[in-house]
Amino acid sequence: NAGVTQTPKFRVLKTGQSMTLLCAQDMNHEYMYWYRQDPGMGLRLIHYSVGEGTTAKGEVPDGYNVSRLKKQNFLLGLESAAPSQTSVYFCASSSTSLAQFFGPGTRLTVL
Amino acid sequence: KQEVTQIPAALSVPEGENLVLNCSFTDSAIYNLQWFRQDPGKGLTSLLLIQSSQREQTSGRLNASLDKSSGRSTLYIAASQPGDSATYLCAVKKENYGGATNKLIFGTGTLLAVQP
Numbered sequence: 001n002a003g004v005t006q007t008p009k010f011r012v013l014k015t016g017q018s019m020t021l022l023c024a025q026d027m028n029h030e031y032m033y034w035y036r037q038d039p040g041m042g043l044r045l046i047h048y049s050v051g052e053g054t055t056a057k058g059e060v061p062d063g064y065n066v067s068r069l070k071k072q073n074f075l076l077g078l079e080s081a082a083p084s085q086t087s088v089y090f091c092a093s094s095s096t097s098l099a100q101f102f103g104p105g106t107r108l109t110v111l
Numbered sequence: 112k113q114e115v116t117q118i119p120a121a122l123s124v125p126e127g128e129n130l131v132l133n134c135s136f137t138d139s140a141i142y143n144l145q146w147f148r149q150d151p152g153k154g155l156t157s158l159l160l161i162q163s164s165q166r167e168q169t170s171g172r173l174n175a176s177l178d179k180s181s182g183r184s185t186l187y188i189a190a191s192q193p194g195d196s197a198t199y200l201c202a203v204k205k206e207n208y209g210g211a212t213n214k215l216i217f218g219t220g221t222l223l224a225v226q227p
Binding site for chain 2: 090092098100105
């Protein structure tokens with residue numbers, strides 16, 4: 001039982017490049033989330049999903065897109081990366097009102 | 112808008128000391144409150160979750176309390192150890208209205224250092 005996994009762990013992009021972050025969970029959770037963590041800002045919700053095939057915007061959705069084609073996977077895409085998107089990205093999952101479980105994070109640097 | 116504050120931002124204590132971390136929130140209409148631990152360069156580990164109807168939760172040397180009316184939660188760590196050194200985050204989930212989203216609002220954390 002791996003819990004929540006994220007790939008890749010690290011990535012460096014140039015401004016304007018695109019990439020996709022993959023999150024996978026094996027707990028059969030309905031809810032999945034993408035957060036970013038920045039110094040002094042705490043964790044902020046980017047997008048979330050309440051079930052397969054559904055997505056919704058969080059606090060800071062601009063510049064990101066997401067897809068939930070399978071219940072166990074939640075993808076976060078950056079179409080044209082900007083330096084302001086340098087951050088640590090965390091995926092999480094939960095079952096309805098219970099605790100959220102987090103992945104180990106992806107450290108992204110945009111030059 | 113819900114705001115979550117954690118004070119102090121950093122705390123250093125000698126090994127063996129009992130300590131309290133504080134979390135305050137501005138909107139008392141919460142569904143639950145969760146305490147997390149984050150080690151440097153790592154993800155978040157859930158420590159305790161308190162439902163809005165509960166007053167406290169305990170796990171080993173950790174005890175979390177919740178006072179919704181005053182908008183406060185505390186995390187008590189007994190007999191602290193160097194291995195407890197980490198950043199501790201609290202997060203609140205909004206009241207569950209129709210179309211519940213399960214969104215968490217996080218504080219910025221308290222960095223704890225336990226000196227051997």
